Amino acid sequence: MIKKCLFPVAGYGTRFLPATKAMPKEILPILDKPLVQYAVEEAHEAGLSDLGFVTGRGKRALEDHFDVSYELEHQIQGSGKEKQLEGIRKLIDECTFSYTRQIEMKGLGHAILTGRTLVGDEPFGVVLADDLCFGEGVGVLAQMAKLYNQFRCSIVAIEEVPKDETNKYGVIAGEALTDNIFRVTDMVEKPDPKDAPSNMAIIGRYILTPDIFDIIENTEPGKNGEVQITDALLQQAKEGCVIAYKFSGKRFDCGSVKGFVEATNFCYEEFYLKNEPSATVVPIKKTK
Numbered sequence: 487m488i489k490k491c492l493f494p495v496a497g498y499g500t501r502f503l504p505a506t507k508a509m510p511k512e513i514l515p516i517l518d519k520p521l522v523q524y525a526v527e528e529a530h531e532a533g534l535s536d537l538g539f540v541t542g543r544g545k546r547a548l549e550d551h552f553d554v555s556y557e558l559e560h561q562i563q564g565s566g567k568e569k570q571l572e573g574i575r576k577l578i579d580e581c582t583f584s585y586t587r588q589i590e591m592k593g594l595g596h597a598i599l600t601g602r603t604l605v606g607d608e609p610f611g612v613v614l615a616d617d618l619c620f621g622e623g624v625g626v627l628a629q630m631a632k633l634y635n636q637f638r639c640s641i642v643a644i645e646e647v648p649k650d651e652t653n654k655y656g657v658i659a660g661e662a663l664t665d666n667i668f669r670v671t672d673m674v675e676k677p678d679p680k681d682a683p684s685n686m687a688i689i690g691r692y693i694l695t696p697d698i699f700d701i702i703e704n705t706e707p708g709k710n711g712e713v714q715i716t717d718a719l720l721q722q723a724k725e726g727c728v729i730a731y732k733f734s735g736k737r738f739d740c741g742s743v744k745g746f747v748e749a750t751n752f753c754y755e756e757f758y759l760k761n762e763p764s765a766t767v768v769p770i771k772k773t774k
């Protein structure tokens with residue numbers, strides 16, 4: 487059973503300036519819930535309750551969000567508003583939250599390596615909060631955790647993207663084991679469309695085996711001079727096995743204004759208009 491999950495949340499969120507000047511981008515809400523809470527809910531639903539955050543300067547609001555606010559809670563006690571804090575209270579009661587700081591921004595691989603002290607020597611999940619995912623029937627990380635139990639190796643979630651967008655993602659090539667499960671044979675970080683091995687893009691959900699830490703330590707900076715998790719995973723794929731999984735559900739790039747607005751509209755229709763609290767699981771869509 488995987489218990490731990492890392493959330494790299496040190497990034498600046500420059501695409502959302504000025505909103506993110508004094509506030510972490512992960513606190514930006516979709517409807518009434520911050521992105522980071524969706525991410526934590528997805529991990530919790532997958533059974534991962536030891537949660538580690540790789541934070542940076544200006545990110546204290548994240549720690550406060552996952553803590554009790556006595557004054558506020560006292561203030562709204564007995565009012566209808568209490569209900570609005572039920573979800574976050576449940577997470578606080580059922581999960582543990584640990585934090586470490588990434589002093590320098592040297593890439594996602596480096597952020598994950600910084601989280602090593604919070605993870606130790608066991609498999610763990612990684613969730614990038616700005617990729618907001620809604621799993622069909624079951625959350626995306628829970629789908630991946632199930633697959634981990636079958637393969638016992640690192641898993642990346644993938645999605646087909648338009649060919650001209652491969653330069654925004656890590657892109658894989660793989661041997662199909664089923665319609666939605668691939669054994670990775672190659673992966674490239676943000677390739678030009680002409681060099682991309684496919685249009686299957688890695689999205690911000692990973693399950694990693696702990697040998698990844700030593701591999702990252704020995705991974706040279708790659709694309710944009712940053713230590714890339716994609717490069718470390720390619721090493722792991724060559725030495726053993728990495729599985730790419732086309733998940734069931736939807737994903738929005740909430741690191742961009744367009745994706746953020748689309749996610750908001752999706753939640754508005756899927757949850758708000760139906761008078762339901764927004765969640766990271768949606769009903770399975772019936773195929774015609």
Ligand code: G1P
Nearest residue numbers: 594617654655656688689690716
């Ligand atoms: C990171 C990874 C990339 C992955 C993406 C998913 O890139 O480096 O491989 O496809 O997350 O969101 P970033 O978006 O942080 O530049």
